[in-house]
Amino acid sequence: MNWTNNITRILNIEYPIIQAPMFGVTTPEMVAATSNINCLGSLALADLSAEKCVEAIRLTKQLTKNPFAVNIFVHDIPEITDKLRADYANAKTFIEHLAEQNNLHIHIPTIDQLKINSYHEQVDVIISENCKILSFTFGNLDKHSIDKLKSNGTILIGTCTSVSEAIVLEKSGIDIICVQGLEAGGHRGSFTSEVIPKIGGLSLLAQVSETVNVPIIYAGGIYNSKTLLASKALGAGGFQIGSLLLGSAESALKDFEKERLRKVNEADIVLTKSFSGRLARGIRNAFISDMEETEFILPYPYQNKLTGELRKVAKINKNVDFVNIWVGQSINDYSGQSITEIISKLIKQTETNNR
Structure with missing residues (x-):
């Protein structure tokens, strides 16, 4: 060829x-x-x-x-409006509470602290x-x-x-x-x-x-x-x-993420805005399911910044339910x-x- x-x-x-x-x-x-x-x-x-x-x-x-x-x-x-500021505060409270319920100790910055x-x-x-x-x-x-x-x-x-x-x-x-x-x-x-x-x-x-x-x-x-x-x-x-x-x-995926990846089936793979505010294809987990039931998904990049600390702490704790594992539809080994x-x-x- x-x-x-x-x-x-x-x-x-x-x-x-x-x-x-x-x-x-x-x-x-x-x-x-x-x-x-x-x-x-x-x-x-x-x-x-x-x-x-x-x-x-x-x-x-x-x-x-x-x-x-x-x-x-x-x-x-996107410009930070009064509505976005309020939505961010509500989403921050929801995610911090969700993390606490799952023994993940996080501190999410306010919208004004974001870079x-x-x-x-x-x-x-x-x-x-x-x-x-x-x-x-x-x-x-x-x-x-x-x-x-x-x-x-x-x-x-x-x-x-x-x-x-x-x-x-x-x-x-x-x-x-x-x-x-x-x-x-x-x-x-x-x-x-x-x-x-x-x-x-x-x-x-x-x-x-x-x-x-x-x-x-x-x-x-x-x-x-x-x-x-x-x-x-x-x-x-x-x-x-x-x-x-x-x-x-x-x-860069950790061993526990690769282990989850190798168990994936086609029903696990979804398109979601839960982690970042933009549609992304990856493996459904508890965070995605919980987040999609709320009205707290912010536009990118604010949702992405909002969930960053959660994903970081979940990765340290090897908690697969609160990290994003992006993957395409073509499952392989x-x-x-x-x-x-x-x-x-x-x-x-x-x-x-x-x-």
Whole structure:
């Protein structure tokens, strides 16, 4: 099989396989291991502060000399209104009480104590650290940021969950579009409508590939050679894998989270706003069930900040009912092997099945 295409040429990699930027799961070791076998590692920076971004980027650079992407959230930040302030206080009280009932001792900051980071300071870090590949989700970069990054020679990869979003990205001059299928684990990357598109990934991929003229990466449900080749046939030139790597040796998930992951069945996997305020696909647990019965789910990023301390303390206490474990619909064995072994196996299987 000839893997060379527009994606490999643009990104300067041998195999157009992209490790998904899974914040909370991705580690510099995961990114480096992917890049070191000539695929594209993705360092998840989410909405970290500029200082934390520099730290993560420099650590990753110590582990690989090959290209890797950095990934950021480019969401809008809702204004703090009187209603939001009241809703936050009510949700804070509810979650603190719920934690106390489950022997989790937490202290949630007030809404005025929150530090909400804008992606603009991250753009400056990405340029100063000479990162040449930037992927992003939850929105589109503003024109000024696009111009700054392009002047730096940075390749831009935007995320879409609908044809209309793909068109917006292409018209903005984004170099590569990542089509995120509904099957994908973690957060939906939607941004043009409050109603999250519910179109299946392969249907969306086929439509986007017929609409835009830039190279396409597909994300959502790829876990073996058959799913990879199916997305290739429908127009994808790059193949983003996430859930396949959750159980890997380099994953940041704790052992108790990986144990829960390996027991998952299809009935356990849901789309929920409970942890972050944005729809994300993961494993249902007690917190999700309790939260969805309330009216206290705030918009992103306030809900995400609100639940951060709860998730941190639950992780320390190995309490699987109060941590978010994001996972896609394509259940696999969530191998504990190294990233190198998992991705190399996928490459070999694909080459064998494509003869």
